Amino acid sequence: MATYEEIEQTREDTAVSPTPRRRNGRELIIEGLILASGVSVIIIITLIFLFLLKEGLPAFTSQPISTFWGRRWYPIEETYGLLPLLAGSLLVTVGAVVIAVPLGLTTAVYLGEFAPDWLREILKPLIEVLAGIPSIVLGFLGWVALAPLIQNMGAPTGLTAFTGSLILAYMALPTIISITEDALYAVPKEYRDGSLAIGATHWQTVWRVVLPAARSGIVIAIMLGVGRAIGETMAVMLVTGNAANIPELGLGMMFQPIRTMTATIAAEMGEVAQGSTHYSVLFAIGIVLFIITFLVNSLATRLIGGRPKQRGAQL
Amino acid sequence: MVPKLSIQNVSFDYGDGATALRNISLDIMPHELFVLFGPSRSGKSTLLRLLNRLSDLLPVGQMHGRILFDGQDIFARGTDVFDLRRRIGMVFATPTPLPGSIYENLTYGLKMAGIKDRRVLDERVARSLQQAALWEEVKDRLADSAFALSGGQKQRLCLARSLALEPEIVLLDNPTSGLDPISTSIVEESLYELKQQYTIVMVPHSMQQAARVADRAAFMLDGEIVEVGAQKDLFVYPQDKRTEDYVSGRFG
Numbered sequence A: 001m002a003t004y005e006e007i008e009q010t011r012e013d014t015a016v017s018p019t020p021r022r023r024n025g026r027e028l029i030i031e032g033l034i035l036a037s038g039v040s041v042i043i044i045i046t047l048i049f050l051f052l053l054k055e056g057l058p059a060f061t062s063q064p065i066s067t068f069w070g071r072r073w074y075p076i077e078e079t080y081g082l083l084p085l086l087a088g089s090l091l092v093t094v095g096a097v098v099i100a101v102p103l104g105l106t107t108a109v110y111l112g113e114f115a116p117d118w119l120r121e122i123l124k125p126l127i128e129v130l131a132g133i134p135s136i137v138l139g140f141l142g143w144v145a146l147a148p149l150i151q152n153m154g155a156p157t158g159l160t161a162f163t164g165s166l167i168l169a170y171m172a173l174p175t176i177i178s179i180t181e182d183a184l185y186a187v188p189k190e191y192r193d194g195s196l197a198i199g200a201t202h203w204q205t206v207w208r209v210v211l212p213a214a215r216s217g218i219v220i221a222i223m224l225g226v227g228r229a230i231g232e233t234m235a236v237m238l239v240t241g242n243a244a245n246i247p248e249l250g251l252g253m254m255f256q257p258i259r260t261m262t263a264t265i266a267a268e269m270g271e272v273a274q275g276s277t278h279y280s281v282l283f284a285i286g287i288v289l290f291i292i293t294f295l296v297n298s299l300a301t302r303l304i305g306g307r308p309k310q311r312g313a314q315l
Numbered sequence B: 001m002v003p004k005l006s007i008q009n010v011s012f013d014y015g016d017g018a019t020a021l022r023n024i025s026l027d028i029m030p031h032e033l034f035v036l037f038g039p040s041r042s043g044k045s046t047l048l049r050l051l052n053r054l055s056d057l058l059p060v061g062q063m064h065g066r067i068l069f070d071g072q073d074i075f076a077r078g079t080d081v082f083d084l085r086r087r088i089g090m091v092f093a094t095p096t097p098l099p100g101s102i103y104e105n106l107t108y109g110l111k112m113a114g115i116k117d118r119r120v121l122d123e124r125v126a127r128s129l130q131q132a133a134l135w136e137e138v139k140d141r142l143a144d145s146a147f148a149l150s151g152g153q154k155q156r157l158c159l160a161r162s163l164a165l166e167p168e169i170v171l172l173d174n175p176t177s178g179l180d181p182i183s184t185s186i187v188e189e190s191l192y193e194l195k196q197q198y199t200i201v202m203v204p205h206s207m208q209q210a211a212r213v214a215d216r217a218a219f220m221l222d223g224e225i226v227e228v229g230a231q232k233d234l235f236v237y238p239q240d241k242r243t244e245d246y247v248s249g250r251f252g
Ligand SMILES: Nc1ncnc2c1ncn2[C@@H]1O[C@H](COP(=O)(O)OP(=O)(O)OP(=O)(O)O)[C@@H](O)[C@H]1O
Pocket: B014, B016, B020, B039, B040, B041, B042, B043, B044, B045, B046, B047
């Protein structure tokens, strides 16, 4: 957003003061502390990544890379095809995004723009409470309540990719809604006036002016919401049936049991011998997850259109 | 002559007990440039926002009296307020381009009004930009973001945006605030052209500007109109002591 760029620009302009201020010891200590915590975060992340590489890389040397491209995940037979796990993660996540994003955005627009005050006063705190429910509780609810429901609707089993998507979407919704609403609220009143003053209706103003102006905030809302859901392991493990098979393409795809990458690590890490091939393959899955997260993050930064720094200005 | 706008005994309060406008009566004639001036918080913007019913957006607020536009009560039940705002355009003190290109900014209102013919849109864009004295500067970069314009250009873009709808009245609330003297004089010059086609009600940036551009003017103080008159009467031979004090710079 150009307006935010401008704000950011003036901030930078004022931040650079040509005359160095007299610095006392206290200030030096504070600066040192801030620097130390900043650097330590970077060091920790680097160490985590190095550890992942150290434990995971042997998986790529002990057997041909092509094994990982296999369609079967069967560790007992030393068959480590990652495709079913990738497909499982992809299905659940995409399903969750497809459910949560439209639902979250429309709810936020309704709350922020159209809901009467009294209703907003009731709904906002409720949504914040939803955000605080531990994910395992949601997973449990999905298992005892949602899964039977889905089975009754005619699926062979209630523990499916769809069930997982629903639970994940539910976890992402509070974040998406409240941050989107904040972003809508932050749109300057002058934009609305400018649009209404040339004869646009309230809805036209929201659709054509307010939403585009809040775009970067909305992308962040989606990122944070989906981000909260994407790494979720246990709840998903509970409700997706935990079967490492590639779902058959087609309409019924969402209604088959699957297994995600995170669930695989969680379920199998406890029983492998340290240093075995199986062990390093699980870490290799970790590397894959790390890379995917990195790609998704850079894509989002690109979508927001600018340096990550500007996101700070927006929020 | 029949007034274009007739404001009859209008009072308004924002629901906080204080009266923002008290018993205002004014007639605004076709093709004149009418200036509303007075000290800060005297109610100029409040009055302007009533004239195209932007005041509808306030959660509270109470109005008494009538405002007639070509003889029609604009607050009458059944008035199409969106059509009204197309016929009575408004430009604000802070220039607010909408997200999007220059071209999109200008065609936004037209598209909302259901005009889709590309030729009509192009023609309106060119004409409104010319009227706002911006055409020469932006004709080769209509697809650029409107945020890339300078402050003065943005302000003229907002003016062009309401002119594109070919309104009958243009309300200008301090359209040169924050503009440099050169941009200010460009806008002021274009006002002379504009009033051939439109009726203009303007809140000026300063008393000097009021005296420069007004055909007729009204001096407002604490939500009331102290004095109305032709430019010369008001700025050279004011009748009321308070107007004289303000015009001669003794207060305000
Ligand atoms: N949205 C609002 N809610 C409540 N009170 C308001 C609102 N807008 C204006 N007022 C009050 O109404 C009075 C008139 O304000 P108004 O903005 O019309 O003055 P103005 O003449 O335009 O001043 P300025 O020259 O500073 O723009 C002021 O006392 C102001 O505090």
